[in-house]
Amino acid sequence: TIGGYLTQLYATMMWGLDHKDEDIFWCTADIGWITGHSYLVYGPLVVGSTTVQFEGTPTYPDNDRWFQIIEEQKVTTLYTAPTAIRAFQQAGADEAIRDRDLSSLRLLGTVGEPINPSAWLWFYENVGQKRCPIVDQWWQTETGAVMSTPLPGITDMVPGSTTYPFPGIEMGLWDEENQEMLECPASGALIIPKPWPSQLRSLYGNPDRYKEEYFSEIDDQTYYVEDGAKCDETGSYTITGRIDDVINVSGHRLSTVEIENALQGAEGVAEAAVIGRSHDTKGEEPVGFVILAQGVEYSEDFMSELRDHVGNEAGDIAKPGQVIAVDDLPKTNSGKIMRRVLENIAEGEELGDTSTLSNPDVAETIQQQAQEQMQ
DSSP, rough: OOHHHHHHHHHHHIIISSSOTEEEEEOOOOOOOOOHHHIIIIIIHTTOEEEEEEOSSSTTTTTHHHHHHHHTOOOOOEEHHHHHHHHHHHHOHHHTTTTTOOTOEEEEEOEEEEEEHHHHIIIIIITTTTTOEEOBBBTTTOOSSOOOOTTTTTTTOOOTTTTTOOOOOOOOETTTTTEEOOOOOEEEEEEEEETTTOOOOOTTTTTTHHHHHSSSOTTSSSSSEEEEEOTTTTTOOEEEEEGGEEEETEEEEEEEEHHHHHHHTTTTEEEEEEEEHHHHHHEEEEEEEEEEEETTOOOOHHHHHHHHHHHHHHHHHOOSEEEEEOOOOOBBTTTOBBBBHHHHHHHTOOOOTTTBBSSSSSHHHHHHHHHHHHH
16 A cells, blocks of 8 residues: 555665665665665655665766765765675776765665675775665565665674564565475575565456465465575574575575675676576586676686685585676666576577667677687
């Protein structure tokens, strides 16, 4: 309902994003996506916030464009996506931030996908200058508003973790293999057992599909999120990615996000994406696409070292069959990596529809680089 939606937006703006009357709030999301609806438009409106709205890419006409805006507009809260953070990390603080005055910032937020600890620490140290709390938040289009987040000044920050459910929200983990609920500490499929104020109520003109899609996997009262997660003994959650981002390697279910985190934690790697590729004996094998850090050059030996690094960090079963160095990754205007394109490239298939990419030409460049390295 409208009332439920606005209620949760108000609560999460006040407690999760710590709104103050004097804030200059900047949510960098595209206005056409749910984060733009909720935290660029309606959330700030319901609390009476002064906001910055910006249309364009983070690094045009220069790498410090966003930080120029922060300096000029005295932005106090920056709410953005891990993909943008990794792009700045790749460019380096000297090139991206330069000598911009970021002293107006008091709170940083990250949303849209799991953030790897390396990018989290870079964000904290370089943009937040080791003084701004980071609220790493999880929610979905279907949830309408934030569902899991640290509370600034209350919750201890954990790089890469959204920590605890927002007050009033319940979360749990489901063991899909044994068909049973799990007690923390554990890892499994994320579920929400009780309603929440901003919950979606139906699919337009198709209530049966709504029930089948969201409330049929476990029972008709439990929302099946389709994200994987793990929780520790305190009940703190880390989102590991979409269930369909899980690949099956020789009977072992592996999260591509965890393999990506291992690659991105390696020295010399600026950004990584991992997909599954079909394999004759294993069923599937991981394949990594990496953007190398500035000053690091491609070599077959270095790609082999990265494979070994993943094996050391995540176990031999997670070691990629191949790691491919590319100049860029296929991303939409909102910064999401279109993994379907990478899957098609790894399988040697046609690229498919690339019209929603921010730069469709990137896909052909990646395909060419992959073909050269896969020979």
